[in-house]
Amino acid sequence: MCGIVGYIGDRDATPIILGGLKRLEYRGYDSAGVAVLDDGQIEIRRDAGKLSHLESLVNDMPVHGKIGIGHTRWATHGEPNARNAHPHIGSTGEFVVVHNGIVENYLALREELEAEGTEFKSDTDTETIVHLVEKFFAIEGNLLDAVRRTLQHLKGAHGIVVMSSREPDKIVAARVGNAGGVVIGLGENENYVASDLPAILEHTRKVVFLESHQIAVVTKKNVKVIDTDGKPINTQVQRIAWDPVAAEKGEYRHFMQKEIHEQVRSLTDTLAGRVDFDAGRVTLHELNLDAAKAKKIQKIIITACGTAAHAGMVGKILIERIARVPVEVAIASEFRYADPLVDENTVILAISQSGETADTLAAMEEGRSKGGILWSNVNAIGSQAMRIADGCISMQVGPEIGVASTKAFTAPLVDMYLLAVYLGDLRGTLDPDQRFKLVNDLMGIPSLAGVCLDREDEIVALARKFMNMDHMLYLGRGINMPIAYEGALKLKEISYIHAEGYPAGEMKHGPIALIDRSMPVVALAPKDPWYDKMISQIEQALARGGEVIAVATDGDERIPDLTDNIIWVPEVPWLLSPVITSIPLQLFAYHIASLLGLDVDQPRNLAKSVTVE
Numbered sequence: 091m092c093g094i095v096g097y098i099g100d101r102d103a104t105p106i107i108l109g110g111l112k113r114l115e116y117r118g119y120d121s122a123g124v125a126v127l128d129d130g131q132i133e134i135r136r137d138a139g140k141l142s143h144l145e146s147l148v149n150d151m152p153v154h155g156k157i158g159i160g161h162t163r164w165a166t167h168g169e170p171n172a173r174n175a176h177p178h179i180g181s182t183g184e185f186v187v188v189h190n191g192i193v194e195n196y197l198a199l200r201e202e203l204e205a206e207g208t209e210f211k212s213d214t215d216t217e218t219i220v221h222l223v224e225k226f227f228a229i230e231g232n233l234l235d236a237v238r239r240t241l242q243h244l245k246g247a248h249g250i251v252v253m254s255s256r257e258p259d260k261i262v263a264a265r266v267g268n269a270g271g272v273v274i275g276l277g278e279n280e281n282y283v284a285s286d287l288p289a290i291l292e293h294t295r296k297v298v299f300l301e302s303h304q305i306a307v308v309t310k311k312n313v314k315v316i317d318t319d320g321k322p323i324n325t326q327v328q329r330i331a332w333d334p335v336a337a338e339k340g341e342y343r344h345f346m347q348k349e350i351h352e353q354v355r356s357l358t359d360t361l362a363g364r365v366d367f368d369a370g371r372v373t374l375h376e377l378n379l380d381a382a383k384a385k386k387i388q389k390i391i392i393t394a395c396g397t398a399a400h401a402g403m404v405g406k407i408l409i410e411r412i413a414r415v416p417v418e419v420a421i422a423s424e425f426r427y428a429d430p431l432v433d434e435n436t437v438i439l440a441i442s443q444s445g446e447t448a449d450t451l452a453a454m455e456e457g458r459s460k461g462g463i464l465w466s467n468v469n470a471i472g473s474q475a476m477r478i479a480d481g482c483i484s485m486q487v488g489p490e491i492g493v494a495s496t497k498a499f500t501a502p503l504v505d506m507y508l509l510a511v512y513l514g515d516l517r518g519t520l521d522p523d524q525r526f527k528l529v530n531d532l533m534g535i536p537s538l539a540g541v542c543l544d545r546e547d548e549i550v551a552l553a554r555k556f557m558n559m560d561h562m563l564y565l566g567r568g569i570n571m572p573i574a575y576e577g578a579l580k581l582k583e584i585s586y587i588h589a590e591g592y593p594a595g596e597m598k599h600g601p602i603a604l605i606d607r608s609m610p611v612v613a614l615a616p617k618d619p620w621y622d623k624m625i626s627q628i629e630q631a632l633a634r635g636g637e638v639i640a641v642a643t644d645g646d647e648r649i650p651d652l653t654d655n656i657i658w659v660p661e662v663p664w665l666l667s668p669v670i671t672s673i674p675l676q677l678f679a680y681h682i683a684s685l686l687g688l689d690v691d692q693p694r695n696l697a698k699s700v701t702v703e
């Protein structure tokens with residue numbers, strides 16, 4: 091997961107930057123680099139591998155200066171090698187950039203820049219940024235406006251930090267969307283920039299968090315924040331408590347809220363190192379698969395508990411549709427006693443955030459004892475479910491503290507999609523055009539998640555309206571049926587409001603008897619193949635006097651005629667829509683619980699990791 095650290099002041103920048111990057115090391119990365127303004131010249135040291143490697147590089151070829159930026163990279167575009175490691179420098183050697191996020195239109199930008207004669211030195215999307223800054227500096231004559239103009243050309247969500255020998259007294263940092271935060275640390279005659287608080291906390295507790303579409307000009311003595319239109323912003327300086335837990339929460343009230351907001355980044359990281367957008371390919375090295383092994387698989391049984399099981403239900407649809415392999419989903423606590431039909435051509439795929447859930451581990455053992463192949467999709471590194479599996483797709487979301495799982499729900503949705511494309515490719519069930527399309531559709535997912543997060547205020551308003559209900563019914567169909575289950579689970583877990591998730595077509599076989607004004611219906615009705623069916627479910631619920639909260643795709647013209655309670659989500663290819671529809675439901679549950687004043691991160695009777703039967 092990419093990390094950014096920058097320093098400007100009177101001290102030697104290199105050790106401060108390396109120290110900050112070390113604090114972010116736990117997030118995982120595959121290469122690292124630092125750029126320092128040394129005697130008016132930008133000097134870069136960067137390489138693949140661990141920070142210790144970069145440290146020895148810096149020891150062998152020291153760089154000294156009072157301003158610098160550094161980065162740990164988790165590859166998205168291009169191999170993790172020295173050429174692709176950040177920082178990236180422009181053609182004149184006067185501008186240097188580090189970046190978190192994906193430049194979604196980088197191919198078009200690269201072609202444009204190449205047509206103008208720019209030579210690229212890496213395979214990264216990030217390099218387009220530094221060339222744009224350089225180009226617009228030549229027109230605007232100053233770094234801030236060059237960065238502002240560059241941002242207007244970039245699609246996607248970004249955290250960007252730029253330094254230039256042409257304006258050696260400043261660092262310019264920008265945030266667009268939610269590709270991770272940008273935080274400015276304030277010191278005495280020195281200032282810091284980072285993607286995450288832990289990188290700078292040993293130096294200062296006074297910080298300013300950049301909001302989306304804000305740019306900071308950071309000099310040794312002050313910090314000026316403007317928005318991307320150039321209007322000055324009155325920033326609020328926050329003092330971070332010494333309590334390490336509070337410090338880790340940063341700008342958020344609860345870990346759950348922080349983790350919901352981390353999803354742009356966790357989704358970006360989920361793609362990193364696995365998706366080759368240029369080749370339209372997915373590779374999951376961790377599974378040690380080849381075409382012959384993939385073709386032998388006759389059945390996959392996904393086993394999991396709770397939220398992870400809901401991710402598995404989406405996984406079934408994805409793998410069956412894309413890879414054409416039959417998939418069953420088995421609740422782990424049932425599977426372990428079900429005397430299941432498993433043979434050496436059956437894969438048991440366990441999904442687990444903690445990797446330590448007793449029922450899930452027992453289900454894996456059951457599968458193993460019957461001769462099946464064991465795979466897992468796990469977040470906690472080194473956990474049992476990771477160790478005992480023959481292959482493990484690790485979730486790239488970092489530690490999840492809130493008991494109610496959020497970022498460790500959307501990551502496996504994408505992991506299952508990646509698995510489906512990978513298996514389809516290896517088994518020859520996907521033609522190249524389909525494969526390219528499926529891979530290309532992934533590119534916009536992190537920033538679309540960001541669009542959902544940017545609409546948090548609208549969700550807060552709905553949460554206020556419905557926070558005092560005693561019951562809620564969540565309905566969905568097809569690929570969004572598991573999201574109805576998950577939305578209801580989130581609400582009941584943390585707000586203690588009774589909520590049921592139901593396949594919408596089953597409403598008429600029972601739950602319809604409950605519908606009245608005191609039992610609102612949350613209806614997932616994005617533009618997917620089940621859309622028309624969902625419209626008629628909404629009409630049926632309304633006919634019974636129910637109040638409907640609809641999750642609808644931007645631009646939908648039918649739903650506003652049916653209800654005023656609409657959660658708008660951006661348009662997305664339907665196989666990926668669960669990632670996008672689940673995020674507002676996480677926010678809805680979160681804000682209801684938070685407005686009710688409940689202990690969101692540690693709800694009563696629940697545990698993050700259930701290691702007993």
Ligand code: G6P
Pocket residue numbers: 395396397398441442443444445446447450493494495696697698699700
């Ligand atoms: C507990 C947690 C749930 C989680 C489930 C499975 O019940 O409270 O949030 O979904 O365990 O956990 P796992 O770590 O296996 O994903």
